[in-house]
Amino acid sequence: MPSVSRSARVKVLFFGRVRELTGLTEENGEIREGATLGDLLERYIQRYPQLAGFRASLVASRNQEFAAWDTRIAGGDEIAFLPPVSGG
């Protein structure tokens, strides 16, 4: 029997330019357990190649806190890929 790798269910949120480029505001996703925020972004870039040009300007958040790209994702996480902020 093939081994089934466990997956983590996450909520992903989209804002600003990332929201416009993907046409998404929020979606539930699944990714293999142990995957990083960077892995998840790469998946979205494959789905939405138009994101690739903005990769360097994005930062990730995990559960409403800025997080490094090598942060591992856990089930139930709320994740967002944030474009440069311009409040004020």
Add this chain to the structure above:
Amino acid sequence: MPTTPESDLYELVRAVIDPATLVRHVRAGQDGAIVTFDGFVRNESHGRATKYLEYEAYETMALAKMREIGAQVHEEFAIHRVAMVHRLGRLEIGETSVFIAISAPHRAAAFEACRFAIDTLKRIVPIWKKEYFQDGAIWADGEIPPAAPKAKPAS
């Protein structure tokens, strides 16, 4: 999570911001000074005439970050109360997008705290501004927040 005094005020709003209310909110008998920052919509951007702006936010995280800035302000400056409000949605030229009022017994702390608060807000709070012109619209350049949880400038 950092905590802020109950008497502070942190809000994201869609209606017009009334600076007088916020100034009143932070004013108390023990204070001798209030410093405010009123950020409002400019009529041009890089030489192009602006028609209006639209702000959006990652609301729960934005509020958490605003409170975090408030907590840091209380920790680092001898101030009394903070009111920090950012407006979202469509804003016309001249309308206030962000207002900060900080009271303190003495002016120096209020000036420094207010400057720190607005500078940090612009750097780390997840809010985005789209600028609409006669011939199109663009997302404002913005700043890339530091990825580390602590948002201190790396000077």
